[in-house]
Amino acid sequence: MALRTLPAARVAVVATERAARSPALQRWLENPGPFEVRHLTPSWSGEPAFDALSGTVGELADYGPDWIVAVGGGSVLDGAKLCWARYEHPRFPVERLSRPFALPRLRAKARFVAVPTTSGTGSENSSAAVFVDTQSGHKVPVVTHDFLPDITVLEPRLTSGLSVRWTVLTALDALAHALEGRVSTLTNPLVDGLAESSAIDIVTGLTRFLSEGDGLEVRGRLQIAAFHAGQVQNLRLVGVAHAIAHQLGKWHVPHAVAIGVLLPIGMEEAMRADSVRAVYDRIGRACGLEDGRALAGAIAGLRDRAGLPNRLGEATGVPSSIADDDVERLTGMALSDPIARFMPVKMQPDELAGLIRRAW
């Protein structure tokens, strides 16, 4: 495993017990290389709340690693990035974290390795890490390019334990990064091709995955596509599906579930713009579909085939209907999310409210 060559003295491995038990990781932990390794179980579960990070931060401070290896899904990787930031800058005020690029330079104390065990969030290729503000329920992105890992290990065997449901859910999140990022107004031709190819790989890969069954080859393809989609998201930002999904902390809607519902609806909205429609038509055709509209339909179909909720109100623990006040509040929050500035179609509050009602 590539990690055996780390130029390290002390390595902290932040991984859930489950991830640590995976054979691929287990082998490395038993014979890591010419350095010391300590396994730290994350002190948080699910999407990280800031205070919940303290346990791991304290362990890092005590151990003093010069490399941090984070193994897990988006929540573990984001949480580990935030722990890393607090390990490097223990007194940096939390209220300033949300200011983009306010965090001072990282890596004076440790370098960072991301080992994703899902193919979705793109955290392994992202300048952001998100925590949940437990008081407001908002998700707070912390942005610094220093969060881009020194090394990313894409090992499909680490994703093979993932259920069909979660494999599809996380892949839909990655697909949203590619499709929404491709049409955002924050243009960057460098990743246009990457966005389209990763979208095509995910749609065709998921189709194969659901019809032909599990396999390392398809998982590997999804993993690489998700990695590239993460880069698209990082450079171009995403769209309306993410703008709404970021605001659903109050209802505890899992991010990927929300994206699975919102992505097809958001695509329909975005295709009101001819330029977006042309892009989605092209991607759709490359996936063997008629056009962009068929692409949106196919994505909803993949979601449904995996038995995932097709409405937010159907998700576990989420109320089946939403009050008008909440719609209004959600609308306001979504429109003030920084990514709303880059949506290809400028949506009015009543249009966005209608979209939320349709999704619920």
Place this chain on the structure above:
Amino acid sequence: MEAMTKSLFEEKPFLQDRASREHRLLAELNLAFDHHVRHCELFKRICDSASWSPDSPAQRLADLPFLPAQYFKEAGRQLTSVPVDRQYRALSSSATSGRASTVVLDRETARRQARAVAGVIAEFIGPQRRPMLICDLPPGIQRTAELSARAAAMLGFMTLASSHRHILKSAEGGQITADEDVLEATRKALAAEGKPVTIIGFTFLVYTALLEPLERAGKQFPLPAGSTILHIGGWKKLEDRKVDRKRLAAAAKAVFGVSAEHIVDSYGFTEQMGTVYAECAAGRKHAPAFADVIVRDPLTMRPVPDGIEGSGQFLSLVPESYPGFSVITDDIVRVLGRDSCPCGRSGTTFEVIGRHKSAEVRGCGDIIAEKITLSAVPAVLQAPRFDGDPTAAGVRRVAPAISYFSRGEAFRCFDGDRVLPDIRDWGAVEQRLRAAQRELAKLSVDDIIGVLAEASNEWLQPQSPFVAFHPHGLLFVATYVRDGGLQLAADASLRGSRSYLDKFRPDPSAGRRLLAVPRGLVVHWLAGNVPTLGFLSVMLSLVGKNANILKVPEAVSPLLPEMLLSVANARYRSPSGREISGRLLTDAIEAVWYPHDSADAAALSQVADVRVVWGGADAVRAIAGLPRRYDCDDIIFGPKLSLAAVGRESLANESLARRAARGIALDCSVFEQEACASAHTVFVEEGGALSPRAFADLLSEQMAKTNARIPRQGISGQLAGNVKSARMQHFLDGDVIAPPSLEWSVLFRNREERPPPIYGRTALVRPIGDLNSLPSYIDRDTQVVGLALAGPRRLAVAEGLARAGLDRITEAGSMADFAVPWDGLFPLDRLVRWVSLAR
């Protein structure tokens, strides 16, 4: 003017009511203002620079222009309003302290002086002419063009004499003593006549040459009843001898039988010779009708209300041959009343409190001198002030060296009755500190930084007594620590990672691991009164997990022990939840003092693993020469100065030039221009769209704005004197662009040079033909150049400057943004020892 002046002199000096007196005085002084602007070119230039014009006559006495007395020291001979052929005599002050003041007299002014003295003194000792004993040497050079002001004053008094004798003589060796033969002869003659007599003389001479030696020798020369002693010149020179009015009166009674109520103390000064402010029985000095007193804030020069002390501005109609009709002195005075003296005399009364404090605390080779006037220091921090004499502060020094901060406890700098711990055994101190260092080394570097950051929060609390020290570097130090400066400095100094101080970690440039271990015991020689900047090296050393001995200077600031106490009391909760006490840091600190030339200097030097020396060239040289361990390392923060330079590219249009001026104004103002990184000389390249002189105007605009934003806090007497002196020199051969206040100055001279710094927010603007020649003005003692130069020349100019010896080149406006490397080195790197481990 002539008629009115005469009429004022002809009238009794203490009878007029205030309204009429001030009205007439204002009218006559406005005429004097006009007269001198017309006849003295230098005075006109000074007035023009302050926008004072006789075309807009003053509406109140306080609106009249005023000249600092200092100007007569710098250019008394040029400050004349009469042509050479009418110049009769030049008076010079005694100049026992500093440079002599000179005023040029014509016959009319000399006549007025005598008349003015006579008019006032008659009111105090009676109108009848009487025998006078002149307490001075017999005149050797009367009626010549040069005359000392002292002799001139005596001449003025003598116009009241029916007869006079000089009663001092020059003994062998040049010593001035009482002429006892003359005294005895005079006493006999006077006793026969029974007429009262008056002894006149300068206060210092009256006591030291006459009263004190005669009293000590038990000599007595009883004078007839009603005899008086009239002395002038003030108590300044007698302060050191602890001589006051009571002591002088007791001696006068013992020697001459003259009682205290017959002793008249008068005030006057060379620049307004002839105007005498005599003290009445109520203890108030009186301004006669032809004079008045205004009290101004020593810094802003704004008039203060009666009863408040400040610099005394004296108005007088006596001088006509030179523009001395309105002179502001360094004497701190307070107006006691107007037409309200119990003695019944009308006019303004005042008391002289002393000189504007000239003690200039400047340490650390001019690196941030902590110049705090006592009034600006909060009471809680005033108490422990130590003024250099341990016995004076109630402390008996029983051993050569003493601690004032030890084991986390501050001894409040000699406050009262506590006897400070002696240091009899440096070995024991060393042993204790090395044990404390081992405990300190168990903390992580971030824990240590965390404790210091907690302490810095206290230094920044808006209501804390530390606020008074913010303008003197504490604000910088506190925000530097709070905002992660120590962390950045540690990372930058230690091969990119402060974590080398905690654990072995990889060396990226080689296949091995490195650990930075503390050097052990660091001794810091803190300089002058500069605890804030010196504290930085102490903090860096703590970050390096070293124990520290702070050798404090004699004039130790009250701030240092308070800062150490706040570190001792700080609590930091580490990320792992442990609470770290600041005591772990301060247990590894001992602050000590020992007298100059003590053997303790060598003893202290020899316990050091690293010596950190702050100071001027002499101090640094002396400390560097002390014996030390062979492997001891030295870090020297010696005397440094900085300058600013503006390239012609930054003068291409007014907007660019204004931006440069804004930055330089900041660089000349923050730290009150006392930091080693403060700009003093501002070189402005010729050949730009804007000339260097035009840039000086822009800079003055920005200096005013900066002062409004960061108002200057107080000014010491010495600094005020230096600023006035520099202004006068520039009035003579350059341009002064400054307000009448002393808050800031832009001084322009059209000569390519790097003059010595003046301080006090004084920008010395000079042209430079080509910035490529700027390196010739740089030496090893230059720290920073604030360079307003964009474009392709920037790198080449900067490389030239770097090779010439300076340490840092910044943008204009960022000169005081400290960052490592600092003084040419990464200090923390020198405070650790590197250990390598093969993989």
